[in-house]
Amino acid sequence: MTVHLARKWRSKNFNELVGQELSVRLLKNSLFKRAFFPAYLFSGLRGSGKTSMGRIFAAAVNCNQLDAFVQSPQATVIPCGDCVSCKALFAGQHPDFIEIDAASYTGVDNMRSIIENASLLPTLGQKKIYLIDEAHMLSKAAFNAALKILEEPPVHVMFILATTDPEKIIETIKSRCFHVFFDPIPTTLLAQHLEHICDTERLTYDTGGLQLLAEQSGGSARDAVTTLERIALSEGAVTQQLVQRALGLVQKEVIEALVAIIVKKDIPGVCDFIKSSQILSYSPVVVWRFIADHIRAQLYEQKLPEQKNNYEHLVALLRIIYETEPLLYKTSIPAAVLEYMLIRMCAPLSQPTISALPKVETVLIKESLKPEVKVPAQSPAWQKFIELIKPQVEPLVLTLFSCATTDYNSASQRVQVKCLKEHELFKEWFDLSLSTWKPLLIQAFGAPVELDIEFTLVKENQMTREKSAPKPVAGTIEKRIPEVSSIKPSENVAKALKIFPGTIQEVK
Secondary structure (H helix, E strand, O other), X not given: XXXXXXXXXXXXXXXXXXXXXXXXXXXXXXXHOOOOOOEEEEEEOOOOOHHHHHHHHHHHHOOOXXXXXXXXXXXXXXXXXXXXXXXXXXXXXXXXXXXEEOOOOOOHHXXXXXXXXXXXXXXXXXXXXXXXXXXXHOOHHHHHHHHHHXXXXXXXXXXXXXXXXXXXXXXXHHOOOEEEEEOOOOHHHHHHHHHHHHHHHOOOEOHHHHHHHHHHOXXXXXXXXXXXXXXXXXXXXXXXXXXXXXXXXXXXXXXXXXHHHHHOOOHHHHHHHHHHHOHHHOOHHHHHHHHHHHHXXXXXXXXXXXXXXHHHHHHHHHHHHHHHHHHHHHOOOHHHHHHHHHHHOOOOOOOOOHHHOOHHHHHHHHHHOOOOOOOOOOOHHHHHHHHHHOOOOOHHHHHHHXXXXXXXXXXXXXXXXXXXXXXXXXXXXXXXXXXXXXXXXXHHHOOOOEEEEEEEEOXXXXXXXXXXXXXXXXOOOOXXXXXXXXXXXXXXXXXXXXXXOOOOOOOO
């Protein structure tokens, strides 16, 4: 087997590109009509063919067979790959084709150098072509410098910008480009492409393994081929079992068995299954995605009227799954969050409560909210929102919202919410109860508003204390003795102290 399969199997002409039929048709029509734009923007998923398409299109523009293609497009393959220009370009030696990695050359000086060299006429081809990969990495100054040449480009110059993040390309640049979108490669086409590679390279495989590999690549041909090569080199074959092991994937049968227990609302059964299957040893994000895909598949199988109750149950499960997604990426203990999600799915129609937390954590949360906090003055809309959520959300969430200050910008329809800094520990509860309070927020403001939540608010008595505290004199050591309260600790705090040894202090 030849190594570096991703490089070896990189497309060399339009016919070899996988899953980008519309993009190919657009650019071939541009060649057929000789209607060239001064700048093109290729955007799409990594590994979808943007850079390869840029090289192919650049080669076709300067190919010696372009005239033959215009005369007979069905009978002519372009770029031909045999003329002097094509050979030089694919060998990386074409004097009129300049490929730049914007991730390494982001500065304005690099762009100015390009602009100066662009004034020179091409020496081998009809056009001088610049392919700028990862174009979104260019600095703002570099983008502004590029505007000059894009507004009045020389007729012999063409720019191709390739990016995975077109939103970072400034609008003045995008408006001057012919935008070509690259879709993720469909799983079926990608699996067929992998099968063709395996047959040509004489690799042992099974159809299930290639199908699974294509599914897990997310539509990226480069990722799929690279993983294919890694598995083939390490295992000697590409089978479904080997792909699962190499990618750390959970077997389909395990997910099906787990979901079957969840649907029965059997919490002890789920806990036993988690222990016996060791499912938490896998990547929590991967397990989350497999469960989500399995529930969605079951949802689409609901076709009969008598399955309405089951339909509602599956929708409730999906709500819990997608509410958990942001927590998986934010938390430092994703396995614990996944475990919480699986247990909560056994009672999908109920909302999370403080009593569902571990006993000691419940004590600490309640005790931290005991001190009286002066509720700040709020806008009528926010006051209405507080009244609406009172019977709907947990007391903890209500307290977090009630103690916040707000600033509503009607133009952007965003509400800046500043919560107490000491409550930052509980910020994930906003996400847990999002499906409950978000509709009520829209109802209160009468518009689809969004919240920008930050934990920067400091209590008034604490600010006064900080301002009035004497500053230490230079050359002396400041001694600060905390006042220890003689108040008898509550029963809950006494329980907490048995587990977390320490002292109780009341700051005055």
